[in-house]
Amino acid sequence: GIQVEQSPPDLILQEGANSTLRCNFSDSVNNLQWFHQNPWGQLINLFYIPSGTKQNGRLSATTVATERYSLLYISSSQTTDSGVYFCAVSYNFNKFYFGSGTKLNVKP
Amino acid sequence: GAGVSQSPSNKVTEKGKDVELRCDPISGHTALYWYRQSLGQGLEFLIYFQGNSAPDKSGLPSDRFSAERTGGSVSTLTIQRTQQEDSAVYLCASSLDWPGRAGADGELFFGEGSRLTVL
Numbered sequence: 001g002i003q004v005e006q007s008p009p010d011l012i013l014q015e016g017a018n019s020t021l022r023c024n025f026s027d028s029v030n031n032l033q034w035f036h037q038n039p040w041g042q043l044i045n046l047f048y049i050p051s052g053t054k055q056n057g058r059l060s061a062t063t064v065a066t067e068r069y070s071l072l073y074i075s076s077s078q079t080t081d082s083g084v085y086f087c088a089v090s091y092n093f094n095k096f097y098f099g100s101g102t103k104l105n106v107k108p
Numbered sequence: 109g110a111g112v113s114q115s116p117s118n119k120v121t122e123k124g125k126d127v128e129l130r131c132d133p134i135s136g137h138t139a140l141y142w143y144r145q146s147l148g149q150g151l152e153f154l155i156y157f158q159g160n161s162a163p164d165k166s167g168l169p170s171d172r173f174s175a176e177r178t179g180g181s182v183s184t185l186t187i188q189r190t191q192q193e194d195s196a197v198y199l200c201a202s203s204l205d206w207p208g209r210a211g212a213d214g215e216l217f218f219g220e221g222s223r224l225t226v227l
Contacts, residue, residue, distance in 0.1 A: 031214045041197065043218040086150065093139065093205060093214045094164055098151040 002027045006087055006099035013077050013106050021072040021102045023087030031090040032063050034072050037101070038083045046072070046085075077106045110134075112219035114200050120225045121190055129185045129222045133202030140183050141201045141216070142175060151199065157183065190226045197221040 003026035013019055023032075034046040047054050047061045049070065054061055058077075063070040074081055084101040113132040121127050133140050142154040153167035157177045168174070172190075177183040187194055201216040 033214070033216065035216075035218075040220075042220055043199070043201075045215050045217070048215050088151075088216070090214065093203070094156055094158070095153045095167065096141070096216065097153070098143075100150040 001095070002029065002089055002091070002097040004087055004089055004097050004099035006085075006102050008102060009100065011102055011104045013104065015077060015079060015106055015108050017077050017106075018073070018075045019077060019104070021074070021085050021104075023070045023072070023089075023099055025068050025070075025087075025089045025097075027068075027091070029065070029089040029091050031093060031096070032065075032070055033088045033096070034061055034070070035086045035088065036081075036083050037086060043086070074104075077104075079106050079108055082106045112200055112202050112217050114198075114219035114222050116222055117220065118223045118225075120227065122227050123192060124189055126186065126188045127190055127224060129187075129198050129224070131183045131185070131200030131202075131219060133181065133183070133200070134204075134217055135181075137202035137204050137217075138180070139203040139205065139214075140177060141203075142183070142185050143199045143201065144196045145199060145221070146196045154185070154198075187224075190224075192226050195224055195226045197223050 005024045049061045049063045051065045058075045060073045086101045087099045088096040090096040138159045140157040143151040155175045156164040172188045175185045199221045201218045205214045
């Protein structure tokens, strides 16, 4: 299967700081999604981004498919951004392979 | 309902008992996935249903695990003779999309999960 590696595994930020999360994957994919798992366990889809760049408010993501990586940027972080961020990849919409996640703790 | 619904939200069982976990996907979604998340870990793929196609069962960890999807909607994940290592959160997701659908993005919508504890 496709190997997905996320870094860093843990990240502690002061409120207002910026951060970059990285997702590397081992094979060609045509579907890449970023998720946020809140402290209650709910997974929310942030971006569908198999290539290119997208922005949604303080969050943006870039995927360079030819180099097999994606980046998630969080600007002006807030305590509500805390949780675990997962990257998931797929080829042709069947099984999605998830990374182990980046656990983010934003301190007030 | 508006989202993916899973039940029960919590299940405590004794080793050796059978359990059934239910997933009710978003209405009209053709794809349905089951994943397992052990404490502090990532998501492990279990099974994928897409329309009337044969399911992809390649992630089921043993023959004690089975799943079915009736009428292209509700799915049930059954674990027979539960073991302590089966303790985890079982997550269900659905998607509107399939390969080749115009404008498809395969966005996954997850339920809140069923937390299984095997004593």
